[in-house]
Structure formats: C-alpha cells, structure tokens
Amino acid sequence: MTATATQPILSLFLTEKVATYLQRSPEQIDETKPLTDYGLDSVYALTLAGDLEDFLGITVDPSIVWDNPSISELSVALLALTQ
Amino acid sequence: MGARPTPRRARCMMANTHTIEHGLGKPWDCTNPLGFAACLHADETGHSSREAEARLDDLGVGAMLTPRALGGSLGALDALMLNMRALFRRDPCIGLGYAGSSFIASVNVWLAGSPAQRAHVAEQLANNGKIACAYHELEHGNDFSSAAFRATVRNDTLVLNGHKQVVSNIERAQTYVLFARTDRGKGARDHSVLLIDRTALEPRAVDFLPRVRTSGMRSVVLAGFELRDATVPRDTVIGELGQGIEIALRSFQITRMALPGMFLGAVDTALRLAIRFARERKLYGASILQIPRVRATIADAFANVLLADCLVTVGARSLHELPRMGSLYAATVKSIVPQILLSTMRSIGTLLGASGYLRAGGYGLFQKLARDIRPISFGHASRANCLATILPQLPRLARKAWQPNVARAPRAVFAWDTPLRDFDPTALSLSTGGHDPIVGSFEAAASELQAASGGLAAFIHPLRAGFAAIRDDAAALSPHDCRVGAPSSAYDLAHRYAVLFAASSAMHTGASSNMRTRGFTAQPHWLAAALANLTTMLGAAPPTRGDDVTDALVAEALRRFDEDLSFDFHHTPIAPWNDDR
Numbered sequence: 099m100t101a102t103a104t105q106p107i108l109s110l111f112l113t114e115k116v117a118t119y120l121q122r123s124p125e126q127i128d129e130t131k132p133l134t135d136y137g138l139d140s141v142y143a144l145t146l147a148g149d150l151e152d153f154l155g156i157t158v159d160p161s162i163v164w165d166n167p168s169i170s171e172l173s174v175a176l177l178a179l180t181q
Numbered sequence: 182m183g184a185r186p187t188p189r190r191a192r193c194m195m196a197n198t199h200t201i202e203h204g205l206g207k208p209w210d211c212t213n214p215l216g217f218a219a220c221l222h223a224d225e226t227g228h229s230s231r232e233a234e235a236r237l238d239d240l241g242v243g244a245m246l247t248p249r250a251l252g253g254s255l256g257a258l259d260a261l262m263l264n265m266r267a268l269f270r271r272d273p274c275i276g277l278g279y280a281g282s283s284f285i286a287s288v289n290v291w292l293a294g295s296p297a298q299r300a301h302v303a304e305q306l307a308n309n310g311k312i313a314c315a316y317h318e319l320e321h322g323n324d325f326s327s328a329a330f331r332a333t334v335r336n337d338t339l340v341l342n343g344h345k346q347v348v349s350n351i352e353r354a355q356t357y358v359l360f361a362r363t364d365r366g367k368g369a370r371d372h373s374v375l376l377i378d379r380t381a382l383e384p385r386a387v388d389f390l391p392r393v394r395t396s397g398m399r400s401v402v403l404a405g406f407e408l409r410d411a412t413v414p415r416d417t418v419i420g421e422l423g424q425g426i427e428i429a430l431r432s433f434q435i436t437r438m439a440l441p442g443m444f445l446g447a448v449d450t451a452l453r454l455a456i457r458f459a460r461e462r463k464l465y466g467a468s469i470l471q472i473p474r475v476r477a478t479i480a481d482a483f484a485n486v487l488l489a490d491c492l493v494t495v496g497a498r499s500l501h502e503l504p505r506m507g508s509l510y511a512a513t514v515k516s517i518v519p520q521i522l523l524s525t526m527r528s529i530g531t532l533l534g535a536s537g538y539l540r541a542g543g544y545g546l547f548q549k550l551a552r553d554i555r556p557i558s559f560g561h562a563s564r565a566n567c568l569a570t571i572l573p574q575l576p577r578l579a580r581k582a583w584q585p586n587v588a589r590a591p592r593a594v595f596a597w598d599t600p601l602r603d604f605d606p607t608a609l610s611l612s613t614g615g616h617d618p619i620v621g622s623f624e625a626a627a628s629e630l631q632a633a634s635g636g637l638a639a640f641i642h643p644l645r646a647g648f649a650a651i652r653d654d655a656a657a658l659s660p661h662d663c664r665v666g667a668p669s670s671a672y673d674l675a676h677r678y679a680v681l682f683a684a685s686s687a688m689h690t691g692a693s694s695n696m697r698t699r700g701f702t703a704q705p706h707w708l709a710a711a712l713a714n715l716t717t718m719l720g721a722a723p724p725t726r727g728d729d730v731t732d733a734l735v736a737e738a739l740r741r742f743d744e745d746l747s748f749d750f751h752h753t754p755i756a757p758w759n760d761d762r
C-alpha cells in the first residue's frame with residue numbers, strides 16, 4: 099500500500115474515515131477545516147491513527163494527527179512519512 | 182515460604198519494604214506517632230502531626246521516588262509499588278499525602294523535563310519537599326483537555342491566570358507541576374505542563390483558596406490557588422510548548438498503573454482486621470471463624486488481594502517489557518483493580534458489622550480505611566474515563582490482536598523471578614499499534630493452565646466463553662459507538678475486556694513461574710477463587726468451589742496473619758501486629 103500512497107489517495111481515505119466517524123457523507127467534509135471543528139477529539143485522533151496504520155502498513159503516532167489539524171495538512175504530513 | 186530463587190533485585194526490594202515497615206514502627210503502639218492510634222487521631226483532626234512527618238522524613242521516601250540516575254533509588258516500577266504499598270498499609274493518607282501526590286507530579290518531570298528541571302525536583306524530594314500536581318479544575322473534572330487555566334506567552338515569559346482546585350499539598354509545596362492552556366484551540370496541542378517554584382511567584386499574584394474537606398483522606402490537605410497575572414520564565418515549560426496533553430498521557434501510563442497497586446496496602450490492613458475480628462468474636466459458643474459464610478468472605482478477600490496484586494504487578498512489569506502497551510494496559514488496570522479492591526472492602530465491612538462502624542477501639546481503623554480508599558476509583562482518571570480510553574481501541578484489537586498465533590508477552594511479564602529490562606520512558610507510546618499480547622494470548626494461557634492444573638478446567642470454561650463473546654461484540658462495534666457519548670452497553674464491553682485482561686494475566690502468571698515453584702501461590706486454590714470472582718464480574722454464573730479451596734485460602738491467610746506477612750503475592754514481612762497491642 100505504501101508504494102501507491104499519493105496525497106489525493108490519502109485525502110480521500112481521510113475524508114471517508116472522518117465522514118464515517120461523524121455519520122455524514124464525504125461531500126460534507128471540508129478538507130481545510132480543523133477536525134476539532136467537527137467535534138473530533140483526541141480520542142478520535144487515536145482511532146484515526148490506528149486506521150491509518152492498517153491502511154499504510156507503517157507505524158503512525160497519533161500526535162501527527164494533533165500536529166496537522168486539517169485533512170489537507172495531515173495528508174501532506176502522512177505522505178512525507180510514507181516516503 | 183517457597184524455595185523460589187531470589188534474584189539480586191528482589192532482595193534489594195525486600196530490604197526496602199522491610200526498612201519502611203521497620204521505620205513506620207509498631208502499628209499498635211499507642212505512643213508511636215505513626216501507629217494506628219495516631220493515624221486515627223490525624224483523621225479525626227484533619228491534620229497529620231509534626232512528629233509523624235518528622236519520622237517519615239527520616240525514612241527517605243523522597244529518594245524512593247527519584248530515579249537512580251538522579252541519585253535516588255527508583256528503578257523497577259513493581260518495586261516502587263511495593264514500597265509505596267507499605268505506606269498505604271499503615272495509612273492511605275500517609276501514602277497519598279506524604280508521597281503519592283509528589284510521585285504523580287514528579288513523573289511528568291522524569292519523563293519530559295530538562296536536566297535542570299529533573300535535578301531541581303530530585304533536590305526537592307531529597308530535602309523532603311512536596312511537589313504539588315496542579316492539574317485539576319473543578320469545572321472540568323477528569324476532562325483535563327478542557328482545562329482553562331491560562332499561560333500566555335509574552336516574550337521570554339509566561340503570564341499565568343486562572344485557578345486550580347482540590348490539589349494535595351498545594352499550600353505547603355515548594356514546587357508545582359501545573360497543567361495550563363497555552364493556546365486557544367480545541368485540539369491536543371493547546372496545553373503545556375509547567376514546573377514552577379513557589380519562590381518564582383510574586384506573593385501579590387497568588388491567592389491560596391480555602392481548604393476542601395473530604396469524607397476520606399481527611400488528613401491530606403486539599404486546597405487550590407488562584408493566580409492573577411503571575412509572570413514566570415518561559416523555561417518553566419516541561420518539554421515543548423503545546424506538549425502538555427501528550428506528556429500527561431504518557432505520565433498517566435505510569436501513575437495510573439502504579440496507584441491501585443499502592444492503595445492495595447489499605448485492603449491488606451483491612452483484611453488483617455477482619456481476621457483478628459473473626460478469631461476474637463465469639464457467637465453461639467464459638468469463634469465466628471467456624472461459620473462457613475465468614476470463612477468464605479475471608480477466603481474471597483484474600484484471593485482478591487492476590488488477584489489485584491497479580492494485575493498491578495503484571496501491569497507494572499509490562500511497562501518495562503511492553504512499553505508500547507501502556508496506554509491500553511494502564512487504563513485497563515486502573516479500571517478493574519479499584520473495582521476489585523472496593524468490593525473486597527465492602528465485603529470486609531459486612532463481616533465486621535457494627536465493629537467496622539465504630540470510630541475507636543480495636544476495629545475503629547476500618548471505617549477510616551473504607552473512606553480513604555474510595556478516591557482510588559474516581560481520582561486520577563475515573564473508571565468511566567478509563568473505560569472510555571479502552572473502548573475505541575477494541576474493534577481494531579478484535580481484528581488484529583485477538584487472533585491465534587499473535588506474538589505473546591515476554592516471559593518476564595509473568596515470571597516474576599526473571600529480571601526486567603530497564604524501563605525506557607521514550608518507548609511509551611500514545612497508541613498500541615493494534616497489539617495486545619496479554620489478551621491476545623488468552624486462549625494460550627487458558628490451555629496451558631488447564632494442562633498444568635486440570636482441576637481448574639471448570640473455572641476456566643466460562644471465561645473462555647466470555648472471550649469468544651467479546652471478540653464478536655468488539656468486531657461489530659462502530660466508531661460511532663466509541664465516542665464519549667457511546668451507549669452504556671459499549672462501556673460494558675470495555676469492562677468485559679478488563680475482566681478478560683485480568684483473567685489472562687492471572688492464568689499466565691499461574692501457568693508460568695509460580696506453578697514451578699513451591700509456596701501457596703504455586704497451588705491452584707487462589708486461582709480457582711480469583712477466576713470465579715472474575716466470572717461473576719463478567720456477569721456469568723461461577724462454578725461452585727469446593728470447601729478445599731476456601732479452607733486452603735483461610736489457612737494461608739491465618740498463617741500470614743500469625744507470621745506478620747503481607748497478604749499480597751509478595752508475602753513480605755510487615756511491622757509486627759502480634760507481639761503487642
């Protein structure tokens with residue numbers, strides 16, 4: 099999976115995950131908005147880091163989610179992590 | 182006592198609990214400032230005495246809380262827990278007020294402080310200073326990520342505004358570890374932990390708030406402060422600005438694991454009172470110790486103390502051997518061990534009857550212990566909070582970790598005569614990475630124990646069914662059911678997880694070192710009782726246990742009473758109860 103991860107793929111994955119957590123449709127998620135604005139707290143960051151580990155097959159420290167509050171920032175940081 | 186080989190560290194650990202017990206003096210000596218009578222008096226007056234504090238200062242407790250690299254004796258966490266337990270065995274107020282709250286505070290500094298900050302705290306502790314852990318604000322309870330106390334960066338300084346409440350020792354501590362908001366957002370990078378010296382605060386900027394009175398821990402002085410534009414240097418920040426929640430979550434892995442293992446000392450003393458009572462109390466022409474119901478209560482209480490010690494020891498050792506598991510295992514231990522200890526305390530209270538309700542005399546201590554122990558369940562992470570930490574991890578664990586052939590925990594976690602790896606604080610993590618070697622190897626533990634001790638099959642069986650059920654239920658959980666607002670049934674699932682963690686830990690420990698050695702914990706009796714109690718906690722019907730189990734437990738408890746040995750797994754010598762009163 100690592101080899102094929104690109105920023106659009108990561109964004110799409112994150113948007114779908116966040117939409118699932120919030121029980122909304124992906125179109126309702128703004129990639130530039132901090133996830134905390136949607137009410138996603140530090141617990142969700144842990145869940146998201148776990149889902150990312152399973153998706154990417156690498157270790158993802160939840161603090162990367164804290165340091166990159168929006169989906170677009172996070173996908174850039176994750177891309178750097180996979181390379 | 183068994184012919185278990187005593188490795189070097191264990192001997193040094195024994196020497197320490199022995200030194201502490203000896204330093205605390207004879208418990209029933211009315212002239213001892215640290216005797217039970219003095220502790221009860223401190224409870225009645227709400228203050229510890231000067232003499233008591235001076236005697237504790239002589240014990241060098243501060244060094245016990247300080248890592249070896251900084252001149253103290255803190256090494257293995259299970260050893261620290263045992264030493265602290267000796268203090269709680271005498272008086273939980275001493276344990277928490279004199280030592281435990283400084284421990285909770287200082288761990289933040291050991292984990293993330295600069296060399297200068299670490300040296301400062303070590304020096305304070307060496308001089309018997311108290312470190313106050315100022316996290317809590319009444320408005321926010323356990324939800325510390327909502328803390329509102331502000332530290333605003335202004336050039337090279339921080340300007341502090343806000344209040345902290347219900348903090349142990351805040352009125353007398355020289356040093357505070359303070360949790361403050363350093364940014365406006367709602368994220369996890371908006372708080373910082375600060376190390377602040379009292380002398381750095383201008384007196385006009387500080388108002389100490391009135392003392393808060395509590396129903397237990399009454400000789401621990403709880404209070405707060407309010408700061409108004411107090412300016413402190415920027416280098417008071419522990420770690421980096423914005424790292425507060427992360428530092429807290431790492432530190433809590435150690436402190437949440439260790440606290441229940443310390444509080445266990447209070448139940449040790451309560452059980453000792455119960456045994457003395459059961460022997461002395463004559464009804465219907467004989468000691469009540471002949472009544473099966475009384476015997477069963479003592480047997481259960483003893484088995485629960487052993488079980489609780491097994492869990493906290495496995496937990497503490499896992500921090501050395503499986504540091505990555507800390508976020509999950511500390512919440513698990515903190516959710517279940519208090520429950521076991523509190524229910525044990527309740528049944529001892531029932532056994533003592535009216536005697537346990539008196540405020541003076543030979544059993545007057547019990548009502549104090551029963552009040553003192555209660556914060557174990559809501560203090561420093563409530564049970565609900567711990568279950569809420571476990572819950573969101575379960576679906577992934579069910580998928581990844583609770584499968585056949587997953588990696589098992591290192592031997593040293595369960596075989597306590599195996600030396601531990603040095604604790605590596607940098608290996609603590611915010612997430613487990615989807616691993617769970619202790620519950621993941623539940624089936625292996627069950628099979629091995631059953632092979633080693635066929636008589637336990639009936640006790641293992643219902644727990645196996647419980648494991649199969651939780652695997653299915655956790656896999657079916659949606660992320661939406663894992664929020665703070667999750668349905669109550671989801672919390673119940675997290676509770677069942679904790680019970681199975683306990684069962685797996687107990688079975689592994691039983692199947693491991695202790696089955697090969699002699700001594701009471703090498704025999705299956707305690708496991709039969711402990712597994713039956715865990716089955717009840719799962720909400721299932723436990724198998725009926727034979728009189729042989731009760732008789733063996735009662736006989737061993739009486740022996741330990743007579744020989745002045747602790748009731749926990751470690752059966753360490755305690756200051757004598759038996760040669761005076």
Ligand SMILES: Cc1cc2nc3c(=O)[nH]c(=O)nc-3n(C[C@H](O)[C@H](O)[C@H](O)COP(=O)(O)OP(=O)(O)OC[C@H]3O[C@@H](n4cnc5c(N)ncnc54)[C@H](O)[C@@H]3O)c2cc1C
Nearest residue numbers: 314315316317322323324347348349398556560561565569
């Ligand atoms: C003896 C003693 C010493 C103390 N020493 C210190 C100290 O040195 N430093 C310090 O900072 N503080 C200290 N405290 C304060 C202590 O930390 C707080 O009292 C405690 O953590 C907050 O508890 P609370 O009951 O207000 O919790 P709250 O968070 O208000 O919780 C109340 C209830 O809400 C429910 N609940 C909360 N969260 C959840 C959730 N996620 N899911 C489901 N239900 C939930 C639960 O039923 C919970 O019991 C001390 C307290 C005592 C009693």
